[in-house]
Amino acid sequence: MAEQIRLTDIQKHFTVYERPDGKWALLRAAFSRKARRVQALDGVSFRIGEGEIVGCIGPNGAGKSTTVKVMSGILTPDAGECLILGRTPWKERIAHVSQIGVVFGQRSQLWWDVSVADSFALLKDVYAIPDGQFARRSAELIETLDIGGLLKTPARQLSLGQRMRCELAAALLHSPKILFLDEPTIGLDAVAKLTLRAFLKEENRRSGVTMLLTTHDMDDIEALCRRVIVIGRGRLLYDGAIAGLRGKYAAREGQDIDEIIAAMYRDMALES
Amino acid sequence: MKSAVWRDARVYLKYIRMHFLSGLEYKGWWMMALQVLLVCVADFLPSFLIFARMGDIGAWTWERILLIYALAVASFGLAESFCRGFDYFPWHMLRSGNFDRLLLRPRSLAVQVAGSFFHIHRLARAAIGIFAAVWALSRLGVPATAFSVGVIGLALLGGTLVYSGVFVLCSGIAFFTIKALDWIYILTNASYQVTRIPIDYMPGLFRRAFTFLMPMLVISYYPAAVVCGWGEPVAAGFLALPAGAAFLGLSLLVWKLGVRHYQSTGS
Incomplete structure (x- = not known):
């Protein structure tokens, strides 16, 4: 190890x-x-x-x-x-x-006013994730965290539980x-x-x-x-x-x- | 290295685009733009009225004052639009603790801060400044040659850098103290008021301070003088960009010191 x-x-x-x-x-x-x-x-x-x-x-x-x-x-x-x-x-x-990825329970890394999908797209550029890898990784995280239905919602409208799942996906997008x-x-x-x-x-x-x-x-x-x-x-x-x-x-x-x-x-x- | 700069630029543009689109969703944006517009017009009105009543002061007509003033206002408006994040930084980033999040992202901190806010209505100040400058130039009979367009363009670019520098400086100081920030208004909203004073009547101390400390006159008076032929050396009209870059560079140094201070003391 x-x-x-x-x-x-x-x-x-x-x-x-x-x-x-x-x-x-x-x-x-x-x-x-x-x-x-x-x-x-x-x-x-x-x-x-x-x-x-x-x-x-x-x-x-x-x-x-x-x-x-x-x-x-x-x-x-x-x-x-x-x-x-x-x-x-x-x-x-x-x-x-x-x-590294960091998740703060008390703070968000999603952009408040934009949809979850847009936040992910911004993170793609921030971390310079290649297109293919981003597509694969985000599809995988969206499925396992079951957040497909939340992607079009702005972060501010999510419940805490929903937001936390999106936070995890956001923190793991860049593997x-x-x-x-x-x-x-x-x-x-x-x-x-x-x-x-x-x-x-x-x-x-x-x-x-x-x-x-x-x-x-x-x-x-x-x-x-x-x-x-x-x-x-x-x-x-x-x-x-x-x-x-x-x-x-x-x-x-x-x-x-x-x-x-x-x-x-x-x-x-x-x-x- | 080159690709990092390119990626930073790309992220910055994406941030601005995002703020622009979500700003448009807010239906009141044009009302706020109108409000900024009215403030700008009202700001200059007293100068205009005094000139209209009292007549010119020697060679100084109100068009001249308007041109110099408009260049400063346009620069301020552009910096305020594209560097809004730094303007907001002490209150909306530092005190809220959101700056931690920026430290966790693999992009330039300055670029992330600059792109962290953008307000459509702030473009109104830039727009009316540019419009007023062009209008004053046409009333002063300056033809739109490559020379005049070039000098004015460089003046605006340099001016935007100067005012961005002011916001960056302010944010850098904010790492050390929030309380001492009010005097920074001398460098922001108060500074372009100075350009309304005809330079021949400006006290020497002011003139030197706003040339060498904060290069206000370098980005407004000198380019205007060179384009209109008021007897200043032609080279002085081209100093706006290097002066702006130098001012922003020094401000970024203060900001970097601030970031280091933040990392060693915590919020």
Whole structure:
């Protein structure tokens, strides 16, 4: 299994500005602001091989999205090494992004006012996909995601479930080798979630695309991933099979996975 | 390299075409065009009225002022039409976080931003500017020779680059601060008002600032002077394009610094 993603000791901090509080707070805020340093990633390292599906979990603000942003080339880390398919994302942005696909559950990559088909046609030009390949690939995705009936609809008129299926097709049109999914099932109903999981599994099996998904839905992880990464307070807390988590944190037999994760998060908070 | 530029151009044209077609679907577009048109006419009206009442100022007739002013307005209108994305960038791209998505696409960032918005009604400003310039030229008795058409064409091209540069500069600064952007209006809507001042009466500081810092006069007054024969050196009429390219180039450098800042600080 060839290695595709390698993160070594990635560090990233953000500066947040706080308002002073107390008397005349608003007035004082106009002249001075207090900078606070937040360590978003504090030495994250992991490797992912070709064709793996890895789930990434962690409490809100743990650094999951920052990790995805570093790997997709949106953010440059302060220190550490990140190699995706042998490239450093922020150094070779264009070569890098033509090999990856990114789906944000909370954001769309379809053009709001134009039909889904027109969005796909624009992406064809953006990624410079050859005609024949585009025809083959789009037909395939339209069929497996069952979005043939939505192609003429503008993105703004789609339901979230419909839009998500179109987002997936859009992210895979250029046949990326790696797909990053940042909370792809957020807000979806049960049927849409099941459809999405089935599709991701099938797509991984058929085209061997490597996937890394962040989520808060443990059912996503259980349905898709053999391997799970837990990030908390900017650190890698666990990397391995989901069964291992169960062994470590399940207080009693048959405990729900959400309870196990909650137990782990509590444990982390106690540790520090 | 060459094919990347070609692909960028192709993507840009596709974006503009898409915005144009979806803009046409909005039935009110011509009303908005009319509104822009009225604003442009109303803008120049005071100058015209003063000249009509007081008569010419030395060699300066209202046609002269109109010609210079129209060249600046047309350039602004063209840049506003074809570089609208940069004009909108600080508010509609940066603050919304949509810029992340552009970073994920394998095309030039500047091209993606430039093509991210296009509003049909903005063409009205460009159209009335060009119309007014042509009209003023004919009243000033300038024949449509290859020379005059060439100089005016280059002036518009250079002017479009200058104003695109202003929008790009503004977007570049927006990466660092949103708050300090209001003064940028000096370079946009206020800057072409300057061209209404007859250059002989323009304070030296203004004249130098709008020649060397922001080459406003290079894209309006000098080409007009050369075409009409107001005693400026002929070479000065051809500086619009290189000056515009230089201004846009420097602005793009600021923008690139901004992108790097964005990638290292996050939104």
